[in-house]
Amino acid sequence: MTSCLLLLCALGLAAAVPVARALNRATWPERSPVLGLWVWQCLVTTALLSCLTALVLGTAAVFRTVRDHLSGSAPPGVAAAYQLSSAPGWTTALTLLMAVGANWTVAVLVGQLRAVRRARGAARARLRERAPELPAGLPAGRGHLLVLEEEYPDAWWMPGSPSQLVVTTGALRRLTDRQLDAVLAHERGHARARHAWLLHLSAALAGGFPKVPLFTHFCEQTHRLVELAADDTAARHCGHVTTALALIELNQHRGVLSRASSRGLLDDRVNRLLTPPATLEPRQRTHIAVAAALAPLLPLLIGFAPGIDALD
Template sequence: MMLPLALMALCALAAATAPRLLARADWPDREPVLALWVWQCVVVGLLLCCGLTMALTAAAASSVVRGNVFAPAPHGVVEAYALSAYGPWAAPVAVVLACGAAWTAVMLTREVRAARARRRRRRAELLTRSPLLPGERPARYRLVVLEGDRPDAWWLPGSTPHLVVTTAALRRLDGRGLDAVLEHELDHARARHDWLLHCSSALAGGFPQVPVFAAFRDQVHRLVELAADDAASRRCGRRTTALALVELNEDRGVFGPCPAGFARVPERVDRLLSPAPRIPAARRWRLTALATLVPAVPLLVTLVPALQALR
């Protein structure tokens, strides 16, 4: 039973320390793409710890599961894991973790279905407000210009993605500002931020008692916007991108008492106008490698008995 206990100890250690270390670090706002990678590695590592523990305890509790898990392994490898010594706790632990895995799948499925339903409704609204012209066929991407009194732009993912801009935004933004807004939205599409948002929301909604998942969701929502801001600023300049953010959001009152959902806009503008220097490339590579070790460690720990048996 030592190996499952070691895996769950690793899971608890990563869940407790990773959010604190990232909150204290001075680099995530300067390197949002790297910070997103680190968060993903942490969460994948946690899920791997739980999944490997479930597989080992289920193999100890059931000969059928054991035959499937260790089917390609030599007999000596199975003995190295000493599954018969796990005791009566193996079955309950496996059942609890299997229920957690099933609940995770349910929450992710519900999140994706809800997102698809929202997208279908919004696409239907767009077709009503901006129907296809006679003879026009839906292209791979569709640029939609809507009549509207409020400047706005957004990306609507789906089988036929839509890039939507209101006429008020076209009137208010100059050419460079509009390019910055469009580049921001296109970066969301290229990086598939929508899937990252769905996964983080599903975990946080499915396990509200687990603080690391709530922190993951909150940070993902913040970091994807910073990453898209950086992509726009690389093409159009930081000042242009900041002015475009101001032009799009000043009518919403976000630079006074911020309404819900827009509280981070002033911080994003300040970050663009007073940029902190990027961290050195060598440090970026070190952080990337360290983050990759987070999901690799549970795998290596699990393989230790097998590697010792095969020596």
């Protein structure tokens, strides 16, 4: 059991610090942002599962009732293989640390969920007060739009039930029909991939654990990669140049991206659209995706290894 705990702790620390920093420095996610988001999610899942598995083993070692409950239905020899009753003294301190971390993780996620719901309700109430009727003459075939009377050009997807695509009258006046289609395709790309929840998750973890490189890099890269992924969706439907021009038209009046993003990200997105990077080869994408998918299984394999050996 001691070796299992040490391996789980080592795996969690490796995912949280050196692996996260290496992935943050990697350039390949820009070539395949959807795959990059998948790898980040798998890495975060690996770290969280490592801590959760260590917590379960530690709790079973510290509390006899938990140990009896877990080993009650196990085949003979499985419970003895873990040697939970002879766990070293530091197991208690480690279990307490893991329990505090688990409770804090749940607290920050629940707090983020409540904050998101409050913010969405307030935003919807403001939009209902300000949005006029859909202007006559707007080209059809773009789905359900909520047009907001606003001088500045902008467009965004408001998640919820029902979800809502919002466009300002400034955007309708400034963009061509093709550029507007690119903007709407970009926002619908966010909606289909449920990027909003991924952004909320990464923000909650980064806010709850600001000193952990894995969560801070996860938050930073998520904000970047979801925009690149949505840009690719728009470019496939409307073309790279049209999407780049739409970005410029929407943001040139303030010099920064909509929704409080940085100017540097806008420059990177426009340059990437005008000079698209070479995509990863199918074999490379497959290898990366499979390796990332297998990573969360490592903590489970470590946790079940003694029991599996006892069954042989």
